[in-house]
Amino acid sequence: MESYRKNIRVFLAFFGPTAGWLVLFFFVPLAIIWIYSFGENSSLTTIKTTWTLDNYKRLFEPEIIGLFWRSVWLSVVSTAICIVMAYPIAMVIATASRKAKPWLLLVIILPFWTNLLIRTYALLNILGTRGRLNDLLHWFWNMGHGALELVGLGSLLGEQFEPIVFLGTPGGVMIGLVYVYLPFAVLPIYSSLERLDRNYLEASLDLGASQWHTFRKILLPLSISGINTAAIITFIPLLGSFLIPNLLGRGQVDMIANVIERQFKSANDWPFGSALSLFLLYITFIILAIQSFAAMRKRNQENG
Amino acid sequence: MSEEPIISIRGVTKKFGSFTALKDISIDIRPGEIFALLGPSGCGKSTLLRIIAGLETATEGDILIAGQDMTDIPANKRPVNMVFQSYAVFPHMTVADNVAYGLKLEKRPKAEIEAKVSEALAQVHLSDFSHRMPDQLSGGQRQRVALARALVKRPRVLLLDEPLSALDAKLRDAMRLELVKLQETVGVSFVMVTHDQSEALAMADRVAVLNDGILRQLDTPAALYKTPCDRFVADFIGSINMFSVTGQAADGADAILSVRELHDIRLPTSRLPAVGGPLTIAVRPERVRVGDSPPDKDCCISAEGKLGDVAFQGNSSIVEIILEGGASIVALATESEADILMQAETGSPICAWWNSEDMLLLPDSAIPGND
Amino acid sequence: MARKRRDRAGPFEYSRKLSLRIAFLLSAVFLYAPIVVLVVFSFNNSRRGGNVIWKGFTTKYYDKAFHNDSLVEAFTNSLTIAVVSTIFAVILGAMTAVVLWRFRFPLKPVFEGMVALPIVIPEICMGVSLAVFFSSFGLYVPSESPFPLNLTNIIIAHITFSFPFAAMVIRTRLTTFNREMEEAAKDLGATEFQVFRDILVPHMKPGLIAGALLAFTLSLDDFVITFFTSGPNTVTFPVKVYSMVRFSVTPEINAASTILILVTLIVTAVAMRFQSFEEVEK
Numbered sequence: 001m002e003s004y005r006k007n008i009r010v011f012l013a014f015f016g017p018t019a020g021w022l023v024l025f026f027f028v029p030l031a032i033i034w035i036y037s038f039g040e041n042s043s044l045t046t047i048k049t050t051w052t053l054d055n056y057k058r059l060f061e062p063e064i065i066g067l068f069w070r071s072v073w074l075s076v077v078s079t080a081i082c083i084v085m086a087y088p089i090a091m092v093i094a095t096a097s098r099k100a101k102p103w104l105l106l107v108i109i110l111p112f113w114t115n116l117l118i119r120t121y122a123l124l125n126i127l128g129t130r131g132r133l134n135d136l137l138h139w140f141w142n143m144g145h146g147a148l149e150l151v152g153l154g155s156l157l158g159e160q161f162e163p164i165v166f167l168g169t170p171g172g173v174m175i176g177l178v179y180v181y182l183p184f185a186v187l188p189i190y191s192s193l194e195r196l197d198r199n200y201l202e203a204s205l206d207l208g209a210s211q212w213h214t215f216r217k218i219l220l221p222l223s224i225s226g227i228n229t230a231a232i233i234t235f236i237p238l239l240g241s242f243l244i245p246n247l248l249g250r251g252q253v254d255m256i257a258n259v260i261e262r263q264f265k266s267a268n269d270w271p272f273g274s275a276l277s278l279f280l281l282y283i284t285f286i287i288l289a290i291q292s293f294a295a296m297r298k299r300n301q302e303n304g
Numbered sequence: 305m306s307e308e309p310i311i312s313i314r315g316v317t318k319k320f321g322s323f324t325a326l327k328d329i330s331i332d333i334r335p336g337e338i339f340a341l342l343g344p345s346g347c348g349k350s351t352l353l354r355i356i357a358g359l360e361t362a363t364e365g366d367i368l369i370a371g372q373d374m375t376d377i378p379a380n381k382r383p384v385n386m387v388f389q390s391y392a393v394f395p396h397m398t399v400a401d402n403v404a405y406g407l408k409l410e411k412r413p414k415a416e417i418e419a420k421v422s423e424a425l426a427q428v429h430l431s432d433f434s435h436r437m438p439d440q441l442s443g444g445q446r447q448r449v450a451l452a453r454a455l456v457k458r459p460r461v462l463l464l465d466e467p468l469s470a471l472d473a474k475l476r477d478a479m480r481l482e483l484v485k486l487q488e489t490v491g492v493s494f495v496m497v498t499h500d501q502s503e504a505l506a507m508a509d510r511v512a513v514l515n516d517g518i519l520r521q522l523d524t525p526a527a528l529y530k531t532p533c534d535r536f537v538a539d540f541i542g543s544i545n546m547f548s549v550t551g552q553a554a555d556g557a558d559a560i561l562s563v564r565e566l567h568d569i570r571l572p573t574s575r576l577p578a579v580g581g582p583l584t585i586a587v588r589p590e591r592v593r594v595g596d597s598p599p600d601k602d603c604c605i606s607a608e609g610k611l612g613d614v615a616f617q618g619n620s621s622i623v624e625i626i627l628e629g630g631a632s633i634v635a636l637a638t639e640s641e642a643d644i645l646m647q648a649e650t651g652s653p654i655c656a657w658w659n660s661e662d663m664l665l666l667p668d669s670a671i672p673g674n675d
Numbered sequence: 676m677a678r679k680r681r682d683r684a685g686p687f688e689y690s691r692k693l694s695l696r697i698a699f700l701l702s703a704v705f706l707y708a709p710i711v712v713l714v715v716f717s718f719n720n721s722r723r724g725g726n727v728i729w730k731g732f733t734t735k736y737y738d739k740a741f742h743n744d745s746l747v748e749a750f751t752n753s754l755t756i757a758v759v760s761t762i763f764a765v766i767l768g769a770m771t772a773v774v775l776w777r778f779r780f781p782l783k784p785v786f787e788g789m790v791a792l793p794i795v796i797p798e799i800c801m802g803v804s805l806a807v808f809f810s811s812f813g814l815y816v817p818s819e820s821p822f823p824l825n826l827t828n829i830i831i832a833h834i835t836f837s838f839p840f841a842a843m844v845i846r847t848r849l850t851t852f853n854r855e856m857e858e859a860a861k862d863l864g865a866t867e868f869q870v871f872r873d874i875l876v877p878h879m880k881p882g883l884i885a886g887a888l889l890a891f892t893l894s895l896d897d898f899v900i901t902f903f904t905s906g907p908n909t910v911t912f913p914v915k916v917y918s919m920v921r922f923s924v925t926p927e928i929n930a931a932s933t934i935l936i937l938v939t940l941i942v943t944a945v946a947m948r949f950q951s952f953e954e955v956e957k
Contacts, residue, residue: 207405
């Protein structure tokens with residue numbers, strides 16, 4: 001690497017445009033909503049910056065606190081489900097034969113490259129009260145009902161199949177969130193398992209540990225960094241997700257992004273929308289800061 | 305030989321798809337010996353070790369440990385423990401926790417575990433390191449942790465996969481001695497895998513030489529060196545001069561061998577190996593004498609050539625004799641011989657000779673039907 | 676006597692364990708079933724939106740989708756935006772990668788963090804801030820401006836969120852560059868620019884391609900940021916589908932979606948081709 005001074009013209013030719021673009025189209029817009037977050041609507045279309053804190057105070061209204069709480073727990077639970085589902089997937093891919101590995105990876109990554117809107121829309125088809133999932137459940141119900149009737153317990157499953165309502169419920173939104181963000185969780189866990197020396201597992205077995213004990217005491221602790229990365233990389237976009245709660249929640253399971261969108265698109269309360277956006281941004285930063293701090297501490301420990 | 309073997313490998317074959325890694329291997333390992341599996345990389349020796357440990361399943365054949373069939377016993381229930389080539393010291397546990405890992409699984413009382421761990425760490429001179437994490441240790445120290453961790457389980461046999469290959473040269477020599485001493489102290493059999501013949505010869509009581517999944521020879525180090533059974537073993541163990549026999553004729557009770565690089569060689573037919581096929585004559589460099597001419601032409605085999613490089617090695621020197629046609633003979637010259645040779649100019653005519661009895665007659669393979 | 680036995684799975688060959696194979700299979704079904712259902716029902720001959728019941732095979736909804744002018748326009752817009760923003764994103768990304776790879780300069784970690792920010796911040800924040808930015812500076816390019824100038828705002832937004840991804844990919848490629856090649860070229864008399872053109876760019880090529888494909892997919896995929904930066908007359912395909920879904924679910928959307936999935940598959944196949952070429956080159 002060379003000092004920028006040694007070749008300042010080349011440096012500026014490369015640095016200038018990128019830094020300029022980033023400042024103009026990324027940081028200036030963020031600065032504007034930061035300023036707007038201290039403003040108030042003086043008329044329907046104009047905003048006056050009065051450096052009021054009212055927009056931030058509104059974040060503590062019970063309604064908004066409830067919104068945050070719902071967003072956070074939906075994201076936490078969905079992240080946890082993603083990781084629990086991703087771990088076995090990653091185990092299979094990491095130990096697959098060299099020929100099968102890229103194909104198995106592709107199976108997981110391909111949906112991730114498919115348009116998010118289309119995937120969410122596809123779920124609408126599945127999750128409706130008369131959707132495919134309820135069709136499937138109905139079929140199971142019929143089978144179960146028939147079997148139970150044979151042994152004289154026909155009433156156990158009720159008189160009639162009751163379709164489960166997914167759309168507009170937290171459960172439905174959660175299915176959507178897991179569906180969309182599962183591939184995010186697989187890749188970091190996969191790469192940490194891939195890097196893991198198989199001798200550690202064999203040594204554990206050789207010393208008398210069972211498969212399960214080896215999984216708990218060796219495999220899991222040694223892949224914890226992959227799990228952490230997976231959790232962060234899944235949780236951050238989950239918390240800010242807009243489309244899934246919008247389409248699958250039908251306005252009844254709003255997350256932060258849905259309320260932000262409403263401030264800009266229908267309620268026309270830009271200052272409050274800005275404050276909400278920045279709040280979401282700060283949460284993201286705090287999570288990232290905690291993670292890099294933990295990573296730094298771990299590195300220091302290893303070096304010291 | 306009346307002693308019952310501690311490990312009995314019976315007709316083990318291992319196939320990976322269409323590739324045969326091990327072909328019908330049968331070996332008995334005696335209690336209390338250091339046994340080396342020696343061979344070039346890819347010869348199947350590590351696979352055999354892993355089959356003994358239960359980490360790999362044999363396609364055919366059985367492993368008996370202390371007389372018990374191990375076929376259906378998984379790795380975690382076998383009375384053997386392994387020191388891995390990469391040591392596989394668990395990076396997220398302290399040295400003491402690593403050593404205690406196997407004991408905790410046996411659900412031993414805490415005090416007993418602690419006592420055994422500190423005893424094992426003392427044995428490998430790591431008592432002061434018990435609370436260190438593995439990444440704070442050197443390679444040699446990590447290997448000691450792996451040793452202590454395996455030995456603390458009191459295995460019937462300790463398996464070592466290339467135990468010295470990851471260490472630097474100086475540490476390697478010290479560790480050779482230490483491993484042998486450790487084995488004498490604990491008394492259990494060691495089975496080690498190595499690709500380094502000098503390591504196997506220096507440490508092991510008996511050595512099995514493997515190549516391409518086939519057991520070529522199983523013997524003591526001295527016997528392997530003095531009487532290798534075939535061309536591969538002779539070439540792999542120590543250094544040796546070898547010449548292919550190009551023709552063979554009978555003359556009464558004698559056989560006359562023609563070799564492109566040398567004069568015809570007359571030998572009693574009884575000295576020829578039992579198996580047929582191509583023959584090689586071979587002679588160790590320390591058996592080759594050099595000088596102006598051999599003292600007694602009749603009992604010697606001699607070759608004339610030109611003096612090549614002389615490499616001084618202290619009390620001996622390695623001398624290269626270049627024969628007509630470009631082939632060369634390497635001789636280990638004594639100090640007095642070397643003194644004379646140092647005077648001579650490179651390229652000056654010189655003679656190499658050796659006693660007929662010192663010469664080995666080797667088949668390509670001692671096993672009928674192979675190669 | 677030696678017995679023959681079946682080759683058992685090793686203790687850690689998880690990919691050969693039945694339970695884990697089933698887990699993998701179920702996850703794959705979970706990921707693909709909705710898409711498969713969508714594709715299958717795009718051929719469903721049912722007028723009713725919810726397409727609940729299979730009413731026979733038809734391709735008429737593809738026909739309908741192809742003749743839906745606003746849908747075709749949205750599709751054209753999406754592809755135009757993707758192509759233009761990809762070109763800019765790769766150029767900016769390559770420049771960023773070269774700066775970070777080649778130079779030491781004050782506050783470099785800060786700049787590195789700044790470049791990574793668009794990758795990590797929630798999409799909605801970026802969408803909202805860009806929408807406010809364009810409107811408050813009066814930078815909204817009038818929707819009536821001739822195509823493709825009317826898409827300028829969306830293109831700017833797409834470049835902004837995709838070039839850091841391209842930079843990341845290209846930078847990874849640059850780490851494998853041997854600086855002695857550059858020195859050798861200079862030693863042989865190449866100027867700074869000639870070194871860049873003849874040595875560095877050819878080395879970066881696989882990274883540039885990978886970065887371009889990533890930027891292209893990201894652009895095609897984006898909904899949230901586009902949703903905030905698009906005007907009523909500059910609608911992209913996802914935004915159009917979104918508004919259609921809000922009214923009703925029709926087989927026409929299924930058909931249109933299937934086409935987009937196909938486009939994605941083709942781009943992926945091309946990407947894989949390039950990658951396998953790269954391996955062959957090595």
